[in-house]
Amino acid sequence: MSENNRDVKRNARERLAVEREKQKAAEKRRRALIVGASVVCVLALAAVVGVLAANSGKETKKTDTAGPAVSPSGATGKDGLAIPVGKDGAKSTLTVWEDFRCPACQAFEAMYRPTIHELVDAGQLKVEYHLVTLIDGNLGGSGSLRAANAAACAQDAGKFTEYHDVLYENQPTETDDAFADNAKLIELAGKVDGLDTPAFRKCVNDGTHDSWVVKSNTAFQNNGLHSTPTVLLGATNIYADQTMTPAKLKQLVEAENKS
The missing domain is CATH 3.40.30.10 (Glutaredoxin)
Structure with missing residues (x-):
């Protein structure tokens, strides 16, 4: 095998190794983004649920009309x-x-x-x-x-x-x-x-x-x-x-x- 052919193959292997490293790094970033986005969604959902629960409690307190109707004194009809x-x-x-x-x-x-x-x-x-x-x-x-x-x-x-x-x-x-x-x-x-x-x-x-x-x-x-x-x-x-x-x-x- 000529020296030139060996150099070509070595360069090809090096380029392939570099490409594989790039792909691994990209995959790590993709997974990190997915995990991060999932965490954000979970936190956002928890925040929304918390706000809805808080508002629900306030509304219930304000307009709660449970219980029997108590007529005022002297009411007729x-x-x-x-x-x-x-x-x-x-x-x-x-x-x-x-x-x-x-x-x-x-x-x-x-x-x-x-x-x-x-x-x-x-x-x-x-x-x-x-x-x-x-x-x-x-x-x-x-x-x-x-x-x-x-x-x-x-x-x-x-x-x-x-x-x-x-x-x-x-x-x-x-x-x-x-x-x-x-x-x-x-x-x-x-x-x-x-x-x-x-x-x-x-x-x-x-x-x-x-x-x-x-x-x-x-x-x-x-x-x-x-x-x-x-x-x-x-x-x-x-x-x-x-x-x-x-x-x-x-x-x-x-x-x-x-x-």
């Missing part, structure tokens, strides 16, 4: 889902389905409240309030639920009407879930004489009437209602009547009481 305001002997009954986060409900209150209070005080009108959580369902959050529970707690204390009005007077913007904070609801109770008591605070913080509010909202849906406020005078939805005014409502109620 089917399943005790209505909070009555006014004298039982009034000939006219106004049925109001409302959500304390609902801006249209606040607008209705601002326009009709003086007339409603006047007719109630005169013994001509009885109002049955049904509390729902429409905005919570549409926008998320729990302000509708929390405020409704607090209003039911105020009913227990005989202060529903006053607190009801305070909630609307201090209603946050629709997208601001400020009423989800029990501390805010208790702070607003300070605007009603004699309402901010240990019993009221416990009722609010414990969510005593949460399940009752959920049951009321279910009744709202089962009745085929889709918007708040829904305001019925007898069987007539006066809120849907574009010609309705406070003065016209007063005339209707007075006429019914004279008949």
Whole structure:
């Protein structure tokens, strides 16, 4: 074998050895990347699971409505889902389905409240309030639920009407879930004489009437209602009547009481 042939074969073997070393190094890097990626995926999955678990715990704490529905004191109607305001002997009954986060409900209150209070005080009108959580369902959050529970707690204390009005007077913007904070609801109770008591605070913080509010909202849906406020005078939805005014409502109620 010539010297040149031996050199060619030696060089070929050396190149082959170098190539094999390169392949081994590449294989090690590939395996390291696979292991590293697997570790990252496992850690990421663990982090996601941890976040979901933490958020799940927070949500359960905020909106947990397990347990029997506890109606507020004096609640009437089917399943005790209505909070009555006014004298039982009034000939006219106004049925109001409302959500304390609902801006249209606040607008209705601002326009009709003086007339409603006047007719109630005169013994001509009885109002049955049904509390729902429409905005919570549409926008998320729990302000509708929390405020409704607090209003039911105020009913227990005989202060529903006053607190009801305070909630609307201090209603946050629709997208601001400020009423989800029990501390805010208790702070607003300070605007009603004699309402901010240990019993009221416990009722609010414990969510005593949460399940009752959920049951009321279910009744709202089962009745085929889709918007708040829904305001019925007898069987007539006066809120849907574009010609309705406070003065016209007063005339209707007075006429019914004279008949």
